[in-house]
Structures are given as structure tokens and as C-alpha cells.
Amino acid sequence: MYAFTYHRPETVRQAAGLLSRKDDAKLLAGGQTLLPTMKQRLASPGNVVDLGKVAEMKGIERKGRAVVIGAMTTHAEVAGSPVVQEAIPGLAALAGNIGDPHVRNRGTIGGSVANNDPAADYPAACLAMGATIITNKRKIAADDFFQGMFDTALEEGEIITKISFPMPGKAAYMKFPNPASRYALVGVCVAKRGSEVRVAVTGAGASGVFRWAEAEAALAKRFSSKSLEGVKAKAAGLNADIHADAEYRAHLIGVMARRAVDAAVGK
């Protein structure tokens, strides 16, 4: 790891100030991606702004028909939250299956969403559930936020402070983890809210998380895994690597989507 100067702000305002004033500054949330990346010298920020003491970025609250989660809330806290378990059990289950217990004790929802790893779990939930990403400057719909592999709508100096999930009627996430890394080879999140059904796929797309329109249309008619029989994901635009080729990933998308729908309806 290359040397850096360390900063520990206590408010979002201080953090934003440091981010704009300091050259080559990076935000440190849970550090479960940034620190390994720095150790490999794939990232070498001159200034590291640790958000660990920013109390206003932590916590989970129910606001009407939405669950609002602070960006610095860990995966373990989301998984173990009675509020999330009651309001959006599929989201609690997703958080409880990220990485391993130690990673879940450090990794945060804001860090995961800001990083937009193409195999991360949370982006699929944000997109499928129609979440709103709240920053120190504005509110961004998930549909506009994820813009490609490791790319988001975040601008320079912009910090995710909260993520608001409208409560779906039914929702679930299923993933096929890579047997070695446990990252999603394919992960599918389905959510039904009123008459709207959204299906988001992670792990598979060459440009990161995406919505699967054909499955959404089929499920909008009838929210059952039977509706997806015969609906095939296209291999074009999917990742192909040593772990799986595009055709296999396309196949897995269908399998994971059907399992997610079954889980969402309680089968």
C-alpha cells in the first residue's frame, strides 16, 4: 500500500469539505473493497477520508412506506435489523448473504452501491426495488444511478448519505455464487409493488447491473415462476470469463429469476 494522509471527519459536511479541498481524496466506508485494492496498488489515493465516525450516516428507520438505511450501515446491521426483516425480508436476506460474517461486519451498503461492482448484490436490490440514492447534494433514482461497470451518477465531491427503499409487496433475491470468490456469478432480484414488477440482474452483465424487461412483462401478467417458463435471457452483452460463458450466465439468469419469484411468493 502506498502512503496517504488520513482524515476522520465527524459530519457529512466535513467529509464533503475534505473531499473537495484535498487532492486525490477517496472516501473510506467499510473498506472491504478499497483497502484490498490499495494493498494491490490498484488504487493509491493521496488522501483517505474515513467515514467511520460520521454518526449521521448510520442507522435504519421506517419512514411511512419506505425503509431508509444510512450509507454507513453494515451488511450485518441490515441483515439483523428487525425493521428491515419485517418490512423487506428479501433485503435482509440479501445482506445476510454478502461475503462472509467478517466482511458483513465491516462492509457497508453505501460503499457497495457507490462502488457498483458488476458482481455486487446491493445494486440488484436498489434497481429492482426502485430505491432512491440520497446524497449530500440530491436524490437519484436507482434507474439513473447505475451507469455501467464501477460507474455511477455520483459527481466529484458527492457522498451517498442514505438509501431509501420503498416497501415492495413481494421481493426476493437469489444468487448463484462463484464457488471460489462467492461473488454473484449471477444474482437476480425480483420485486412487485402494486401492479409494477421489476427484475434486476447482477453478476452477468458486461456493463454491470441491468433490468430484464422480458421477465418483467411476463411477471406483470401473473407473478408466478410459471410465467417465466420459456422466457429466455439473451447471451448477448453478458460476461464471458473463466468462470462461466455468456450462454451459461444467460441460463442461470432464468433459473435464479424463477427461484427468486418462488421465494418472493413464499414457495
Added chain:
Amino acid sequence: MAAVSMTVNGHSVTADIDPRTLLVQFIRDNQRLTGTHVGCDTSQCGACVVHVDGKAVKSCTMLALQCDGANVTTIEGLATGGVLHPMQEAFREHHGLQCGFCTPGMIMSAVDIVNRKGNNLDEHTIREELEGNICRCTGYHNIVKAVEAGAKAMAGSGMKHAAE
């Protein structure tokens, strides 16, 4: 350099460190507590697991500065008065190790599992919860047996939260 203060195994420690010092480096090199191991150094193997404010973390994937003001427990902090912690004793009794390199992390993770999931752990739960700890010798069989027995023994000894 930057100042850091934390509690390690009940002792208050303060040091002036390079900001890039990892928690595991601080524990091993600064505090000379070498029971915590560096296995993969890529946050996968779990040999470096310690407890920070009661939660199991991979100390190779945390800066020491992130622990400022925190309460850290390492494998050296488990035994009291020369008597092994029940989980350590269970690993010995059930031969839950061969070379022993992964053992400190296994035991710190095991105690964390008991803290979160209670004293009656089934094999499936133990294997799932040990996802982040890799052993390259044993095939896990005796480790799982040791964790199950250690969890029960922790109830008997009234040491449910012994690590903290």
C-alpha cells in the same frame, strides 16, 4: 505519522503510526501479539480474525486508525489465568487443527458465532458461518466438531461473551 489509541485485550495502548498500518500489523509488529496470523492478506482466509468492539473482523482489511477508541480482542485475550477458553479447549480436545496456522482465526470466529447464534449450533450453521475461514489441512471435520462442543462448553462455563 498519526496517533492511535485503543484497548487491546484489556490494556490501553497508544502509538504513533504510519496511517497505512493495517490492524494486523499493529497487533503483530507494534503490540508483539503474534497469535493473530496473516494468511492470504487478501481478506479471504480468516487467519487474522480478531474482535473489534465485540464483532469479528479480518484485521488485514482494516486500518489500525479505524480502530481508534475501539476495544480489540485477539486470541491472546481469550484464556484467563493460564486456563484455556472453552473454545480453545474444545479445539484441543477434538483435534480441530493440524498445522495450527488457521486456528487463532478459527477460534475467534467460533466465539463470534456463539455470541451471535447461541450455544446450540448444528453442523450446517457452523459450516456456513465458517465461510470466511480457510483451513488447508484438515477438511474441517474436526474443526466443526470442536466448534459445536466449544459452543456447548461456553454455556456451561458461563463464558458466553468471554471474548469481550
